Amino acid sequence: MYIVIVGGGKVGYYLCKTLLPNKHRVAVVERNKEMCERIANELNIPVINGDGTNIDDLTDIHVEKADVFIAVTGRDEDNLIACQLAKRNFGVKRTIARVNNPKNITAFERLGVDIPVSSTSIIADLIEQEVDFAGIKTLTMLQNGKIVFIEIFLNEASPVCGKSLREINLPRKCILVSVVRNEEVIIPNGFTVLQPGDLILAVSSAQDRQELKGFFLGE
Numbered sequence: 001m002y003i004v005i006v007g008g009g010k011v012g013y014y015l016c017k018t019l020l021p022n023k024h025r026v027a028v029v030e031r032n033k034e035m036c037e038r039i040a041n042e043l044n045i046p047v048i049n050g051d052g053t054n055i056d057d058l059t060d061i062h063v064e065k066a067d068v069f070i071a072v073t074g075r076d077e078d079n080l081i082a083c084q085l086a087k088r089n090f091g092v093k094r095t096i097a098r099v100n101n102p103k104n105i106t107a108f109e110r111l112g113v114d115i116p117v118s119s120t121s122i123i124a125d126l127i128e129q130e131v132d133f134a135g136i137k138t139l140t141m142l143q144n145g146k147i148v149f150i151e152i153f154l155n156e157a158s159p160v161c162g163k164s165l166r167e168i169n170l171p172r173k174c175i176l177v178s179v180v181r182n183e184e185v186i187i188p189n190g191f192t193v194l195q196p197g198d199l200i201l202a203v204s205s206a207q208d209r210q211e212l213k214g215f216f217l218g219e
Contacts (some may be wrong), residue, residue: 155217
């Protein structure tokens with residue numbers, strides 16, 4: 001693939017070094033002349049000393065031929081504009097942007113960036129996945145963290161134990177995928193009665209995760 005990267009700082013530099021061994025063709029646009037010289041000399045790839053938000057500079061690097069366009073500067077505004085230009089003016093199908101402020105992720109998505117990436121959010125999500133919150137654990141996240149796949153361990157104090165699924169009126173945004181009981185996997189239906197020791201696998205919106213904890217565990 002031909003990949004254009006805007007931003008030749010630490011993130012852009014190491015991204016290039018990671019992509020090159022996989023036989024990708026990589027080109028960089030960077031404002032700082034010294035960084036441009038370093039990347040060009042060390043990695044032997046095309047580098048333009050220019051601005052990723054400037055159409056002429058993007059034209060010089062042949063962005064119209066790019067399979068993927070990645071903007072990783074330290075400014076969210078520049079990353080957003082660069083991705084918008086790549087998509088709207090040059091027809092790039094896949095854009096990825098570094099988002100320094102996690103609060104900007106939603107705005108990036110709404111404004112057309114295919115994959116906004118926030119290192120802060122990624123670290124927070126990893127912590128969420130690794131930490132077991134007294135019986136409920138996030139196994140993985142989907143759709144940029146909007147949907148979570150979770151497991152819930154029911155103890156004897158759980159308010160749903162001894163009740164069938166049709167009796168407990170599940171939260172609207174929760175889907176029970178399976179119930180694991182004594183190493184047996186049960187595909188739940190309305191007549192399935194939950195018991196202490198059951199391990200429930202469920203899909204939910206991330207914002208309703210805390211509600212599920214209270215619903216199943218009574219906390």
